[in-house]
Amino acid sequence: MREELVNLIKKAIQNAQKEPPEASLAKGGKKLPKFELEEILVEHPENEKYGDYSTNVAMQIAKVIKKPAMEIARLINWKLEIENWKFLDKVEVIEPGFINFFLAKKFFLQELGQILKQKEKYGASNIGKGKTIIIDYSSPNIAKRFGIGHLRSTIIGQAIYNLYKFLGWKCIGDNHLGDWGTQFGKLIYQIKKEKVLLKDLTIEKLEKLYVKFHKQAEENSEIEARNWFKKLEKHDKEAKKIWQYCVDISLKEFDKIYNLLDIKIDYCLGESFYQKMLKRVIDEAKKKKIAVKSEGAIIIKYPKNNIPPSMLLKSDGATTYLTRDLAAIQYRLKKYKPNLIIYEIGADQILHLKQLFLATELLGWAKKEKFFHIVHGLVRWKHGKFSTRKGETIHLEQVLQEAISRAGKIIENTETNRGLLKKEKEKIIKMVGIGAVKYNDLSQHHSKDIIFSWDKILNLKGNSGPYIQYTIVRCQSVLKKKISTGRFRLEIYLFGLEKEEESILRTIYKFPEIVQEAAENFSPNLICNFAFDLAQKYNLFYNLYPIIQAETSEKKEFRLALTSATAQVLKNCLSILGISAPEKM
Numbered sequence: 001m002r003e004e005l006v007n008l009i010k011k012a013i014q015n016a017q018k019e020p021p022e023a024s025l026a027k028g029g030k031k032l033p034k035f036e037l038e039e040i041l042v043e044h045p046e047n048e049k050y051g052d053y054s055t056n057v058a059m060q061i062a063k064v065i066k067k068p069a070m071e072i073a074r075l076i077n078w079k080l081e082i083e084n085w086k087f088l089d090k091v092e093v094i095e096p097g098f099i100n101f102f103l104a105k106k107f108f109l110q111e112l113g114q115i116l117k118q119k120e121k122y123g124a125s126n127i128g129k130g131k132t133i134i135i136d137y138s139s140p141n142i143a144k145r146f147g148i149g150h151l152r153s154t155i156i157g158q159a160i161y162n163l164y165k166f167l168g169w170k171c172i173g174d175n176h177l178g179d180w181g182t183q184f185g186k187l188i189y190q191i192k193k194e195k196v197l198l199k200d201l202t203i204e205k206l207e208k209l210y211v212k213f214h215k216q217a218e219e220n221s222e223i224e225a226r227n228w229f230k231k232l233e234k235h236d237k238e239a240k241k242i243w244q245y246c247v248d249i250s251l252k253e254f255d256k257i258y259n260l261l262d263i264k265i266d267y268c269l270g271e272s273f274y275q276k277m278l279k280r281v282i283d284e285a286k287k288k289k290i291a292v293k294s295e296g297a298i299i300i301k302y303p304k305n306n307i308p309p310s311m312l313l314k315s316d317g318a319t320t321y322l323t324r325d326l327a328a329i330q331y332r333l334k335k336y337k338p339n340l341i342i343y344e345i346g347a348d349q350i351l352h353l354k355q356l357f358l359a360t361e362l363l364g365w366a367k368k369e370k371f372f373h374i375v376h377g378l379v380r381w382k383h384g385k386f387s388t389r390k391g392e393t394i395h396l397e398q399v400l401q402e403a404i405s406r407a408g409k410i411i412e413n414t415e416t417n418r419g420l421l422k423k424e425k426e427k428i429i430k431m432v433g434i435g436a437v438k439y440n441d442l443s444q445h446h447s448k449d450i451i452f453s454w455d456k457i458l459n460l461k462g463n464s465g466p467y468i469q470y471t472i473v474r475c476q477s478v479l480k481k482k483i484s485t486g487r488f489r490l491e492i493y494l495f496g497l498e499k500e501e502e503s504i505l506r507t508i509y510k511f512p513e514i515v516q517e518a519a520e521n522f523s524p525n526l527i528c529n530f531a532f533d534l535a536q537k538y539n540l541f542y543n544l545y546p547i548i549q550a551e552t553s554e555k556k557e558f559r560l561a562l563t564s565a566t567a568q569v570l571k572n573c574l575s576i577l578g579i580s581a582p583e584k585m
């Protein structure tokens, strides 16, 4: 609809420019001069009383041609060819020069019919057909517990994956595990030094060994650790064996988190996967004169933008995080021929990714526009860092378990929970607890820091996962009593809708647009905003009007259709966000 309106306005402007010269605006006529306009913006006004769509184009033109905006707006309105537009009710020009469009009820009702017909496909499209996107997300570092930063990457990355899939893209998710690098030399050294038996290794032990390595600060230990990593890169049997142990223990631990989160990532290649390709990358960079020797190391210098150089090979011969990321890009470009590669990583790696994308361009592999860094901010408690008050790190598994246990207390108090079997209830509690954590992360723009507050996350009245889930359950309990036949009669409701009913209709049809906007801007939070808006409007309606007891059977049919459509669209939202919608709660 938006695109059609943009075209309609464009045409009106062109027509206004075609008038004979005597009709010039300056002479009181109806002709617009030629001018350059970047883009015609058509937005949804905040307040519904200003219509369903509104444009400020007249004000933009006014700035360029130095004429009153109202005059231009009236002229454009006059030239709009809306006679054949059965979906427009009226167009209004208001101060200081907005043109507002009001869609016809017929349109909304038709859209309602579409929702009931297309169900879980409503909002989906195939605009991504034939295109491939690679999403690099989650990517925790092994030999450590899963951290809160990687939780953000996992949740946001997955939502973006779902979003693009919904739009018909081929999506490839890759968990770029941090399983290679000098830190493994340190670990191996420490394991050997303390004669730790491999079978006794646990994640906690590995974390402690790493800390201990850094506490000893002996010169010798640094050198030996470096030697161990060198051995690892040269496929030394013993080093490989210890390393493999670390990988296996970590993956087992991470799987617990992925299971709790109900997330499965297509690939988990990890940094170690690229070992054999690293030399080729370095050789190519040297040959193309992108990489140069510097104090025994091999570095890339960036010509522009004041970006500091980065290292491909350290002076001790060890490869780096960047080398492996370059190899990953080369591999991905060749294997998948993607249109886009995006990285969901924290803000502390902005420079790394800038260097990576620039290096790729310098190497002539791909333009940097093919890549995008979705930056996420930090997670904090109200009182400060995401750690206990004593400053110890909080383990993610504990946080997720606590979310589930707090959700349990909420479910105990809902009316609809009665009669649920224990197993069923447990499943629902997990959906609500995990859904709450995910929604909290997704409902704010990813680049912002988020404050973690249990009250907010689980607030059944606010912008939270449980609120959306509860609204769906509410709709479903209405529908359980009386299934919508989907045969409400469009014509009957051309007049006489209640304000709150109309308000739902004037919101719900935006969903397909919101999905596209969210994908274009890598912003799942737009889906949350929309879901919250729709849920609030439905609940307002629900509290005011009888549905099954509606005064006429037509009204009942219509309200059931409205309920069914709301449940469906909210479910589609949650499905994109990677959140389950329970049948009851």
Ligand code: ARG
Pocket: 136, 139, 140, 141, 176, 177, 178, 325, 343, 345
């Ligand atoms: N393992 C890295 C870290 O925790 C994140 C990896 C992100 N992906 C990438 N291709 N660099 O810091």
